[in-house]
Amino acid sequence: MPAIAPPAVPPLPDGEAGDICPSCGSARLITGVDARISRLADREAPLWPPGRPPYRHQVPLSFFPGVGPKMRERLLREVGTEMDVLHRIGRDRIADAAGDRIAAAILDARAGLLALTAGSGGTYGRIGGREETGMDDRA
Ligand SMILES: [Zn+2]
Numbered sequence: 001m002p003a004i005a006p007p008a009v010p011p012l013p014d015g016e017a018g019d020i021c022p023s024c025g026s027a028r029l030i031t032g033v034d035a036r037i038s039r040l041a042d043r044e045a046p047l048w049p050p051g052r053p054p055y056r057h058q059v060p061l062s063f064f065p066g067v068g069p070k071m072r073e074r075l076l077r078e079v080g081t082e083m084d085v086l087h088r089i090g091r092d093r094i095a096d097a098a099g100d101r102i103a104a105a106i107l108d109a110r111a112g113l114l115a116l117t118a119g120s121g122g123t124y125g126r127i128g129g130r131e132e133t134g135m136d137d138r139a
Contacts, residue, residue, distance in 0.1 A: 059109045061085060063127055066102045
């Protein structure tokens with residue numbers, strides 16, 4: 001199977017002519033990743049080489065509500081590596097170290113069932129909200 005080389009496209013300059021900020025009218029609009037990808041795209045649909053594994057959403061442990069630095073350390077010490085915790089270890093072992101709610105959230109993340117709020121402008125996305133989960137991150 002031939003490798004598919006990325007197209008040789010020079011990066012788009014930010015603030016090119018015609019980009020006007022819809023909020024403040026500035027002519028120096030810094031475009032976001034999604035807009036830049038849309039401009040560069042030359043296909044209607046993604047082209048996946050045969051046999052290519054699917055993308056997996058992965059949420060870092062420290063992003064889970066209830067997983068502060070101390071809880072993360074406990075998980076790594078008592079359960080396994082971050083990849084083990086995120087992808088491989090059974091719910092019961094995670095719950096023994098971190099409690100049922102965190103274990104449930106990690107299992108939900110594996111299943112793609114977590115409620116995610118998109119980030120933008122240099123801000124990371126978030127998992128649900130603390131009010132929704134009833135958790136805090138002072139582990
Ligand atoms: Zn603006």
